[in-house]
Amino acid sequence: MYGRHVVYGDKIFTGVITVNMSFLPILLLLGVLTIASVQAYVGYSYSGVHNGRRYAISKEHEPFNLAKMNGRCKQLGGYLVQFDDSNEQVIVGSLVYRVKGRGPFYTGLTDEESEGRFYTYNDKKPAKYFKFRWFQPDNWWNEDCVTIWPAGLNDLRCGKRGRYVCEVPVQIVQG
Ligand SMILES: [Ca+2]
Ligand SMILES: [Ca+2]
Numbered sequence: 185m186y187g188r189h190v191v192y193g194d195k196i197f198t199g200v201i202t203v204n205m206s207f208l209p210i211l212l213l214l215g216v217l218t219i220a221s222v223q224a225y226v227g228y229s230y231s232g233v234h235n236g237r238r239y240a241i242s243k244e245h246e247p248f249n250l251a252k253m254n255g256r257c258k259q260l261g262g263y264l265v266q267f268d269d270s271n272e273q274v275i276v277g278s279l280v281y282r283v284k285g286r287g288p289f290y291t292g293l294t295d296e297e298s299e300g301r302f303y304t305y306n307d308k309k310p311a312k313y314f315k316f317r318w319f320q321p322d323n324w325w326n327e328d329c330v331t332i333w334p335a336g337l338n339d340l341r342c343g344k345r346g347r348y349v350c351e352v353p354v355q356i357v358q359g
Pocket of ligand 1: 296328
């Protein structure tokens with residue numbers, strides 16, 4: 185009986201070692217994925233959750249490009265910001281006012297396809313809601329992108345150096 189126990193114990197011990205070694209690549213992979221996901225969030229100021237969305241405001245000033253920046257927002261699980269209603273525009277307007285540093289802050293609205301018809305770049309649908317500030321949009325020197333300020337939106341040329349705002353829907357974890 186005693187001998188059997190020893191053998192049994194050895195088997196368990198061996199088993200534990202094997203399990204640990206087989207988990208090692210997965211642990212390494214998880215480590216890499218964690219670093220990668222953290223890196224994706226570097227370079228943004230994140231808001232709290234408002235109506236099921238977070239807003240990520242880029243920190244760097246760089247030449248704005250709709251496709252490129254919308255792609256960056258997709259890496260965060262979102263898209264360039266678009267407004268469902270006045271409430272959402274007011275929230276984002278106050279966020280860019282409070283965030284550190286200066287703008288302009290680009291949104292996902294554009295009229296590059298047809299002058300004066302503003303649509304959302306990510307889904308190519310007519311913009312649900314947008315409110316320009318006084319005397320805007322003026323299409324000054326062919327301005328087809330849209331920036332946000334607390335006082336309202338302004339059309340601006342697309343390639344200017346600026347920051348941008350991503351809208352990231354928050355995944356609801358089912359209990
Ligand atoms: Ca325009
Ligand atoms: Ca303008």
